Amino acid sequence: MSGFGAILRKDLKLEMRTGDSTITLIALSMLILVVLVLAFNPAEGRTGDLAAGALWVALIFAGMLGSSRALVAERDNSCILGLLLSPIDCAQIYAAKLAAAFIFMMVAEAAAVILLMLFFNLEFGMKLALLAPPVILGALGVAAVSTLLATIASRTRAGDLLLPVLVVPIFVPALIAGVKASAAALSGATMAELLGWIRLLIAFDVLFVAAGYLLFDYVVVED
Amino acid sequence: MKNTWQTGLGLVTLAAMVAAVYMALVGAPTEAEQGAVQRIFYFHVPCAMVTFASFGLVAIAGALYLWLGSQIWDDLEYAAVEVGMVFCTLVLITGSIWAKPIWGAWWTWDSRLTTTFILWLIYGGYLLLRTFGGDTPQVARFAAVVGIIGALDVPIIVVSVRLWRTIHPAVLLTRQGEHGLQDPRMVAALLISMLAFTTLFVWFLSLRFKMLRVHSRLTGLKRDLALWQAAGEGGR
Numbered sequence: 313m314s315g316f317g318a319i320l321r322k323d324l325k326l327e328m329r330t331g332d333s334t335i336t337l338i339a340l341s342m343l344i345l346v347v348l349v350l351a352f353n354p355a356e357g358r359t360g361d362l363a364a365g366a367l368w369v370a371l372i373f374a375g376m377l378g379s380s381r382a383l384v385a386e387r388d389n390s391c392i393l394g395l396l397l398s399p400i401d402c403a404q405i406y407a408a409k410l411a412a413a414f415i416f417m418m419v420a421e422a423a424a425v426i427l428l429m430l431f432f433n434l435e436f437g438m439k440l441a442l443l444a445p446p447v448i449l450g451a452l453g454v455a456a457v458s459t460l461l462a463t464i465a466s467r468t469r470a471g472d473l474l475l476p477v478l479v480v481p482i483f484v485p486a487l488i489a490g491v492k493a494s495a496a497a498l499s500g501a502t503m504a505e506l507l508g509w510i511r512l513l514i515a516f517d518v519l520f521v522a523a524g525y526l527l528f529d530y531v532v533v534e535d
Numbered sequence: 536m537k538n539t540w541q542t543g544l545g546l547v548t549l550a551a552m553v554a555a556v557y558m559a560l561v562g563a564p565t566e567a568e569q570g571a572v573q574r575i576f577y578f579h580v581p582c583a584m585v586t587f588a589s590f591g592l593v594a595i596a597g598a599l600y601l602w603l604g605s606q607i608w609d610d611l612e613y614a615a616v617e618v619g620m621v622f623c624t625l626v627l628i629t630g631s632i633w634a635k636p637i638w639g640a641w642w643t644w645d646s647r648l649t650t651t652f653i654l655w656l657i658y659g660g661y662l663l664l665r666t667f668g669g670d671t672p673q674v675a676r677f678a679a680v681v682g683i684i685g686a687l688d689v690p691i692i693v694v695s696v697r698l699w700r701t702i703h704p705a706v707l708l709t710r711q712g713e714h715g716l717q718d719p720r721m722v723a724a725l726l727i728s729m730l731a732f733t734t735l736f737v738w739f740l741s742l743r744f745k746m747l748r749v750h751s752r753l754t755g756l757k758r759d760l761a762l763w764q765a766a767g768e769g770g771r
Contacts, residue, residue: 464677468668469669470667474663478681484688484692485688485692489695515694519691520687527601
């Protein structure tokens with residue numbers, strides 16, 4: 313796993329020094345929340361449902377952008393060739409990129425949840441702890457699918473425009489489970505009530521992390 | 536000639552389709568509760584069946600392409616997506632026409648409808664990828680990956696949207712083990728229609744597959760020609 317560790321360490325160090333991904337992701341999440349607050353006016357009741365929906369819109373779009381950045385940056389400087397030439401398994405490159413994207417997303421999501429509490433006037437407390445499992449699992453799911461598909465999308469004529477078209481439909485089951493679980497958590501449900509949705513999210517994550525791990529070889533190789 | 540069996544299949548499809556239209560519109564009795572609208576079911580169900588068969592074929596051909604790397608699997612996969620999308624669109628349209636009088640709305644976010652629509656979106660994305668990617672071996676690999684993960688997604692989509700909501704009529708067999716088709720003529724109409732749509736699917740697929748094979752061969756020849764010309768210029 314030394315290849316995995318080296319790439320992840322490099323990405324984290326780069327991020328600590330520039331802060332590009334996390335700052336962009338936090339700004340984007342914030343803007344999405346503001347747009348949704350203005351569009352739906354949460355003062356008129358059903359705050360929990362709206363807040364959950366808004367959080368997941370921010371999560372999916374920030375996740376797609378963040379994951380695509382990690383790989384696009386490698387290609388802009390032709391660093392991906394160096395990575396491919398190095399004696400590291402392609403699957404390890406995928407795992408490292410996925411881990412980096414996931415960590416950046418977690419930072420952005422933590423900020424987004426705090427903003428959510430403020431914007432939607434929600435209470436801090438136990439509800440937040442229950443919000444964590446679906447959000448963490450959802451972030452992992454978005455990162456797994458986007459890291460695999462971002463490479464594909466960025467090499468077409470449509471470029472990054474194609475990424476949401478490919479990722480969003482694939483992500484739908486996790487989105488449904490995540491929004492439902494988050495809405496339940498915000499309206500004061502217990503952990504046991506969330507369990508069905510959490511299981512679905514775990515299944516989604518396992519499936520797509522495994523698929524990405526196995527299929528990344530075919531996507532990243534240059535002709 | 537190679538074309539003979541394709542022409543033959545086309546004629547069989549034509550005959551089966553005429554029989555299916557006759558059975559669906561005249562041969563089968565009018566359903567007691569829903570009335571004439573129910574007759575669209577004889578086209579809706581076979582279309583759905585063919586859609587799922589072709590998307591399944593996409594995943595199998597995609598996996599074989601990644602494994603063996605032979606162009607023939609890529610062509611089969613692409614053909615299956617294109618034909619599958621035609622039938623998937625038909626499922627959504629015929630379903631809507633039935634839903635308006637029965638459910639009172641063209642569209643509801645029922646589990647089966649949502650699943651079918653999401654599949655339509657996934658493979659629509661696949662077609663956009665093909666369109667914007669051009670035909671290189673790299674894009675063919677990308678497309679195979681999208682086709683495979685699209686199929687992997689199906690079970691999770693089905694479970695998630697079923698937990699979410701459902702009002703779709705039980706498909707043929709209900710939990711009690713009885714099906715909605717009380718009259719044997721209804722069953723006959725459905726079976727003939729299924730046969731007609733299966734042959735239609737195979738016929739469409741074979742036509743499209745053949746066209747893509749020719750296209751791949753042409754691309755290969757063009758590439759060889761370009762290499763040959765470049766070699767000739769280099770020699771001079």
